[in-house]
Amino acid sequence: MIANKVLVVGAGVAGLSAASELADFDIDVDIVELSDFPGGHAIQYTCKATDQCVKCGACMVEEKLGQVVKHPKINILTGTQIKDAMKSENFSVTLLKKPLFIDPEKCSSCGICFEKCPENNAVIKGNSKNQTPFYAISDETCLYLKDQSCTICQEACPEGAVHLDARETTTTAHADAVILSTGFTPxxxxxxxxxxxxxxxxxxxxxxxxxxxxxxxxxxxxxxxxxxxxxxxxxxxxxxxxxxxxxxxxxxxxxxxxxxxxxxxxxxxxxxxxxxxxxxxxxxxxxxxxxxxxxxxxxxxxxxxxxxxxxxxxxxxxxxxxxxxxxxxxxxxxxxxxxxxTPSQGMQKTAGILKVQRAETGFVKQTDKGGVTSEKGIFTAGAVSGPMSIPESIASGGAAAFEVLKYLGR
Ligand SMILES: Cc1cc2nc3c(=O)[nH]c(=O)nc-3n(C[C@H](O)[C@H](O)[C@H](O)COP(=O)(O)OP(=O)(O)OC[C@H]3O[C@@H](n4cnc5c(N)ncnc54)[C@H](O)[C@@H]3O)c2cc1C
Structure with missing residues (x-):
């Protein structure tokens, strides 16, 4: 069987669900995530159980993320966005990755960078043990990135994992199909x-x-x-x-x-x-x-x-x-x-690059089949096409994966 590759744009619960369904069919998946951490909005929600579970869905996101980070067929690229895309037989996509200030291979999530940082919100904490590294450096508030006046976190890191002089990188990825799962903006x-x-x-x-x-x-x-x-x-x-x-x-x-x-x-x-x-x-x-x-x-x-x-x-x-x-x-x-x-602000530019049509509301337009967009080979999952709950977003990720499998003739 020919090896297929799918690009998932957005690592919220919908994108994670689509990726894990496809990877279980032995398909290689790259997930591109704009922010520093995977999990989307819902990874930040609290469990609302009292004396009994109230079916809020918050725990489902942690579970999905746990499955995805361990899956050998899935590669998550955080701090990354699509810069350009071309389609002939398959998609050729240029990816822009933010500087990797904290090396995930070396970081032990000890939190010393977070404790020692003198500036509020310059070292940001993740929300889940499945996010590695669990810390990121904000390019908006970090003093080194502003005027090179502070290197405390770099000096304090016992693993030598902090590299404040890291640079952004550009790579090219190839994919047979794309799933757009860039979610919503509150x-x-x-x-x-x-x-x-x-x-x-x-x-x-x-x-x-x-x-x-x-x-x-x-x-x-x-x-x-x-x-x-x-x-x-x-x-x-x-x-x-x-x-x-x-x-x-x-x-x-x-x-x-x-x-x-x-x-x-x-x-x-x-x-x-x-x-x-x-x-x-x-x-x-x-x-x-x-x-x-x-x-x-x-x-x-x-x-x-x-x-x-x-x-x-x-x-x-x-x-x-x-x-x-x-x-x-x-x-x-x-x-x-x-x-x-509301429609995802992070999606506006990406939808333009991928030439995907949007509805009057600003959410991505689907054809009458759920998850299928105006562009051949591009599918949607989750709240990028309109408001939905966590269970609906998971189901929508599954439906998008199903449409992709059909598209790939699998
Ligand atoms: C206030 C509030 C409370 C909620 N509470 C609940 C609840 O209790 N239970 C429930 O079931 N649902 C709840 N929801 C709904 C829930 O948040 C959504 O169902 C879920 O987050 C949708 O997942 P998603 O993956 O589609 O989108 P998101 O969670 O928005 O994830 C999208 C991901 O895509 C990334 N992204 C955006 N643009 C780009 C880009 N250009 N390139 C790469 N990546 C990009 C984002 O950074 C994000 O990580 C709530 C929603 C709100 C607003």
């Missing part, structure tokens, strides 16, 4: 009247995932105290005519309610209010979970208009009361904005 809520980036205690759901993953309990960014009251605001940047994002992001209600359930289980004294338009569900057994969470969380069917600062870094939220048609105001310690999924 909506930036700074344009909404909710004080994001201005009020310390306004965070996004992704920010809350990070706090819960790292600390296990929710604390106020302003002073580290446990919040007594939290408001979740749904549909920030979804179903929103003002931002021209008319789609529902599908996963935010389920994810926010599961997060609320986790907070109630660990910090039962916290009062939680959930402002929503319609509750969208995903995952198995959601109805059972919803019946339980409705008793623990106050649900208000309204999307707040504005947020004003109040004393002690509290937040005054205004909303229209459906029953009385009056505008009401209520204060909370913490506001969590459930930001929606």
């Amino acid at each position: 909506f930036n809520p700074a344009e909404k009247p909710y004080g994001y980036n201005r009020f310390k205690n306004v965070i996004t759901n992704l920010g809350m995932e990070k706090i819960l993953r790292e600390a296990g309990r929710i604390r106020l960014p302003s002073n580290g105290d446990a919040p007594k009251s939290i408001a979740f605001i749904q549909c920030v940047g979804s179903r929103d005519a003002k931002s021209n994002h008319l789609w529902c992001s599908k996963v935010c209600c389920g994810s926010a309610l599961r997060m609320a359930g986790l907070v109630k289980a660990r910090q039962p004294e916290t009062q939680i209010t959930f402002f929503y338009m319609d509750v969208q569900t995903f995952g198995r057994d959601f109805d059972e979970f919803y019946a339980k969470i409705r008793k623990e969380v106050r649900l208000i069917r309204a999307i707040p208009g504005d947020i004003y600062p109040a004393a002690d870094d509290r937040l005054r939220v205004t909303f229209l009361d459906n029953a009385s048609s009056e505008t009401l105001q209520e204060e909370f310690d913490l506001v969590v904005l459930s930001v929606g999924m």
Whole structure:
């Protein structure tokens, strides 16, 4: 049988799933990942189990990543993007790789570079034990890369794994088919009247995932105290005519309610209010979970208009009361904005290079067969074609792999 090779662009859960399905069919796979770590958005999510599993899907990503990094047929290239592509019989793709400041062969993940670095966020930590190296150097904040004024991490590394003078490299890869799995970009809520980036205690759901993953309990960014009251605001940047994002992001209600359930289980004294338009569900057994969470969380069917600062870094939220048609105001310690999924910013240039058509929404357009794009030999997997949950992204990765196998005549 002829040896085939497939290029997967984007190492989120969808790309990882497609890659592992293809590799199990003895196909060589190169995965190109723009960021320093594989796993996409979902590798950063926290498990939301309380006394029982709530089927949030977070653990599935860790499992997929674990399978992929060990697979002998899969090669992951992090910090890499497509610079150019040509297609004749197969694809010839020019890849641009960021400088490899930390040598994965030498790094033992001891964390000394992270501890010794004097600049905030200049050495970045990964999110999973399956990410090696577990540290990366940020080209935005590293002092050496700015003005060569600091080499502390390089001197401190006991393995000699840090090379601050590394240079970017260009290579060529060949592939018989390409899977585009560049995912989504979270909506930036700074344009909404909710004080994001201005009020310390306004965070996004992704920010809350990070706090819960790292600390296990929710604390106020302003002073580290446990919040007594939290408001979740749904549909920030979804179903929103003002931002021209008319789609529902599908996963935010389920994810926010599961997060609320986790907070109630660990910090039962916290009062939680959930402002929503319609509750969208995903995952198995959601109805059972919803019946339980409705008793623990106050649900208000309204999307707040504005947020004003109040004393002690509290937040005054205004909303229209459906029953009385009056505008009401209520204060909370913490506001969590459930930001929606928008077309991936990292995909814009790559889609252009690969000449893949996009829909009016900005997501990649598929033909009526899932995963098949306007370009022969190029397929999509996951949220690059529209909002989906983790289980849907895994299934979509499997479907894309199936289409590729058909395309290759396997
Ligand atoms: C706030 C929020 C909470 C969520 N919570 C849940 C939940 O609890 N449960 C659930 O099931 N789903 C949840 N989801 C949905 C979940 O995040 C997605 O289903 C999943 O991340 C989609 O995976 P993906 O691989 O398609 O995309 P992504 O996770 O976005 O991964 C795409 C990857 O492609 C890379 N990339 C981008 N551009 C390029 C490029 N040009 N070249 C190379 N690589 C590139 C990115 O760096 C990234 O690593 C949530 C979504 C949001 C917004």
